[in-house]
Amino acid sequence: MTPLLAALPPVTVQHYLLLSGLLFAVGLVGVLFRRNIIIVLMCLELMLSAANLAFVAFSRVHGNLQGQVMVFFSIAVAAAEAAVALSIIIALYRARGGVDVEDAAEMKG
């Protein structure tokens, strides 16, 4: 083993899961606190990608392909979701003239 890297701990599934959890948390914070809906949408996609990463990592651990197949489906669903979301955002822009969260906060009570 190369002496330079021998000192580093090996990359295990825990590292992937940690990254996945961090991405999910970043996405969640973005969804909750960002005002621009396009950015909210990107954060939602980030959360889905975090889950995909976890799937692929677990798939490697278990040595079966089910997790990777699941990622195919979730990517397809995410694409459909993004298409619908962008259409609705365009409709919002036409109805209210903006794409901020405040532009979609008329109903209360």
Added chain:
Amino acid sequence: MDIAGPFAPVLLETLSACGAGAVLLVDLFTPEARKSRVGAASLAVTAILFLAAWFGMEAGGETATLFGGSLVLDGMAVFLKRTFATAGLLAVLAAIRYEDRLPRGRGEFHFLLLSALTGMFLVSSVGDLMSMFVSLELVTLSFFILAAFRRERPESVEAGLKLLVLGSLAAAFVLFGTAFLYGATGDLTFAGLRDHLASLRGAPPSRDLLLGLLFVLLGLGFKIGMVPMQVWVPDVYQGAPAPVTAFLAVGSKAAGFALVLRLVTTVAGPGTKDSLQLLFTALAFATLFYGNLAAIPQTNVKRLLGYSSIGHCGYLLMGLAALGPASYYDESAAASGAAAILFYLLAYALTTFGAFLVVILFSAATGSDEMDDYAGLSRRSPLLAASLTVALLSLAGVPPLAGFFGKFMLMRSVALTGPAGFGLLVAGAVNVVIGLYYYLCLVKRMYVHPPKDASPLPVTGPTAALLYALTAALLILGIFPGAFVTLASDAARAAFGVGG
């Protein structure tokens, strides 16, 4: 009668997907002047689905699986599919009465109703986490578009957007939780999850599994409108087109509960039932009180029904809380909770459409959903007022209507769990009274207050027939619930593995 052989698990899904495609083709090749054909085609499809679900499927048959366990057909699936088929038929009937107000896209409207229905059929027989995610998303994505369908109305777009953001958030939670369930068991099927738990022999499940389960339940909580994931419900109910709201109320809630039931029947066992019961009891408490108390000051009928639907989610959660504490644990109590949920969902579907049909007809005639405008409805249209009253009383749980028997079954299942369920029983009873109060406020407006505008609201023949039929169905389900209760109980007992 079983008309599909080994493909029974996908019979309704195939029919409704083909039907949706056919409706889209009819729409594409029909000139603008004859668009009413589209509604007729859609109605034909849902009528076939309704007949196939109630008369073309074996309820008590063997559990059938297809595609390597991805789809299963058991008693619970059949019962849920019948509920969904009924809701789909009513949704299309309501949509036909609404579609004159759509400036464009009748074909798409019906297509999306049918694709959501296809998703609901799939949801009721999912056998693994992959089909769970995909079918749930089929329902949700269809509803995103449907809620925002009247894009010339800002409220409708706002409803669509709120459903979109929170629905996608829920999907992300479900997917993330699914990843961890897969990580804990190495298998995506519910059967694999059950085997994994059985192999633990009472040892506590791994951290990954609990984390995954929590995330999936949180995600599904959005779909059913459970506190604390209920924030979208009132806004979406108010802003979405009324037929969509009705279908969403029934479809999203029943689809969510179908999946929660699947998951809970899979994971409920000696090691988990205590924590599950505690969790669902707490959630039922919070959801019941939030929904019913927040409904009291409402002035918009759709919004009122939105808050009341959160309350109904609370009642349904009581059925899950009947999983029972360890000392009193009784599979038959758990099974009776699940049976009560199944029956309640069917009753809730009929009742909700009964109420929303009147809301659709009223707002078509007057352009308003405000409760104040319902004043004196009994003098303007006795039939509308009477139908809405019956539906509201059924929602409140007044005997002898369907909603009463549903609540009775839920309370009974909680009572079976012994002293631990006592607090929840009291909470349920208190909430029935609160519910009765705000429903009766609306009834009082219709019957006691003088109308602002006394012009009569005529109801045409077919519509009147539909209102009579729904009212009759509520009475029949309340007075002669026996056959349906038997179906629901058999399904639930099979799901919990309790001998007949």
Added chain:
Amino acid sequence: MPESPVPPPDVYVPLLLVVLIAGGLAAVLLSVSTVVTKLTMRRRLRSPTRNTPYECGLPILTDARTRFSVKFYIVAMLFILFDIEVVFLYPWAVIYGRGDSARGGLGLGFLFLELLVFLGILFLGWLYVVRKGVLEWQAE
């Protein structure tokens, strides 16, 4: 949790080298360029023309960040949808090519039928797009 069968870290050494070389090259070039400029230039050469992105002699016509027609985005979205759906053909092809009828015992004929169903749904979507006139690019 079982330990993952991860490769030993030294397989990542080439990757590390690439990163180091790329970063080092950029750093060296930029610093040399800065130093040489400082040493040779007597006065600061700053003018609007000099700051334009392309110094090819032609005046710039408009800002690069203009608004595109929504139509452009619709086509882009349609592309993504159809593009991603096609991914599912790869696992199908692998299973079909293996002649694998073991799972569920449904047979090659059934597998082919499934492909036709899948393509049928995509075709319906394409038909919808065409009939709605999304692909017509004539200005209205």
